[in-house]
Every structure is written in structure tokens, then in C-alpha cells.
Amino acid sequence: MRWWRRDSAEAPRSVSREEQIIRALLRPPEPLHVRGARRWRDAMDHWQDWLRRSATGVELYTRATARDEYRYLLGDDAYREQLIGILGRAQPRDCAAARFGCTRRMDRACQGPEICSQDRSPDDREVHREGPLPGACDTFYGDLGPEERLQVAFSAGERHRAVLWHDRVLTGRLWIDGAPVGEDVFLGEWGRWLDDRFYVIEVNGPDDHPKQEYGFGGAVINSVLIHDADRSSTRVLEPTADERWTTPLVVREGDELRVFPDRQAAEAGASPDRTLPAIDD
Structure with a gap:
């Protein structure tokens, strides 16, 4: 049997990055209905009406669903800072429309958009909300690339919002109502609101x-x-030498904040290690 050797001159020519870009730019554009369907395919059925009312929602949707393109333009640091700025004025339905994970399932987009896209009752002041329900959940999770994640948590009545970002080396950064919080401490994985404050x-x-x-x-x-x-205002409570806080739990009871060393102690009816006033004097 005779083996034919492909001559090096006949080998497929590698295409440079610049040539790939030029070829793509020279292609005729697809019809608008095709481009629009591809670009907004996850928003058309149930979130379109909400996005008509929320410019922030449209901006968040594009930043989240086209993050690679935005990072290509801006770089990682600028992308993060701009996204944090958008999240600082976002509402729960903006996060749901942007396909963030939610209180019900943090690893997938909203599964009840026909309900969650509806208007929330103005009388709804629940502290913790898990959908599907009008107005969407109260907590959302974003996977923003390799080992980067964020949590967006809304307080009762959506009065305040907390954005918690963890980067590749698990360094956490926290913003509440757009202002940085806890810059001099090593933050835990997730946070939560006790109420609207x-x-x-x-x-x-x-x-x-x-x-x-x-x-x-x-x-x-x-x-x-x-x-x-x-x-x-922010305070950090540290355990004394006699206190063994492994997973400290803070609960609000009436006009007090009560601090327990862990959830088991709270559920067992133990006395709290600390109590703090939860109302202004």
C-alpha cells in the first residue's frame, strides 16, 4: 500500500484573528426579526412588558446575558464596577428578567415568569419572599464566570438592596444601597436581611x-x-473568649436583635449571647 503524504503547501491555512474579524464584518446582517429573536429570546414571552417600564431592567439584562462581550470591551474591573452600579438601583423583577438564580433555585433562572412578572401588591411587606409570586423573589444569585458569583438581596418592602460579590480568590465585597460596607473584614459566603432595616x-x-x-x-x-x-451604620460583633460562635445567628424579636452562637442554640430555646436594641431611642 502506498501512503500519500499531504504536502505542506496543501495544509489548511490558519486564519488570523484579524482576518476572522474582517470576514465577520463583511457578512451581510441577518434580518431584524432573526437578530431580535436571538437577542431577546429569553425576555419576549413574559418579561417584555416589564422591560418596557424598566430601563434598568433592560440594561441589566444586556450586561448579564452578554457579559463576555462587555468584558471584552471594558475589562473585568470596569465590567464589575458598572454592573454593581446597575444592581444598586435594580428591582427584583430586573434581576429575574436578567435570568439570575433566585430564592427558589439559585442555580437556574426564574421558572414562573408568567407569575413573577406581575405587579406586587403594595400591601405586601413580607420579610422573606420565595416565588413564584407577583413581584418575584427577594434574593437573586448570579454566576459571572469562573469562580465569580454574586448575591443580590432585597429587604422587606424593597426599601434597601445588598449586593455581595465574591471573586476568584473568594474575596468578598459588599455594597448596600450602592455604598461599600465591611471593607476591612473577610466576608462570609452569603448575607441576609432581618427586616426592612x-x-x-x-x-x-x-x-x-x-x-x-x-x-x-x-x-x-x-x-x-x-x-x-x-x-x-455598621458594627462587627466579636465573640469573647468564653463564646464559641461557629455560625452566629442574629434574629429579630420585637424591639431586640438577639445573637446566638449557632442555629441549634436558637432553636433549642437557649438564651442569646448578646441582645441589641432594634428600635431607635
């Missing part, structure tokens, strides 16, 4: 705590950050 999130506990250890999951002993959105 107080936001809480775990942070690393003190290094000199007698029970402090560090492992793959982070610190064993943790502190808790409490942000008062009405006063734009």
Missing part, C-alpha cells in the same frame, strides 16, 4: 480567640457584621 453576614472571627482555627472552609470561630441601613 438590618442586614447581617458572617465575618471571620478574631485570630486570638482561644478556639480559633483555620481550615479549608475558613475560620472555625466567626464574628457577625450587622448593618443598619436606616442609619447607614
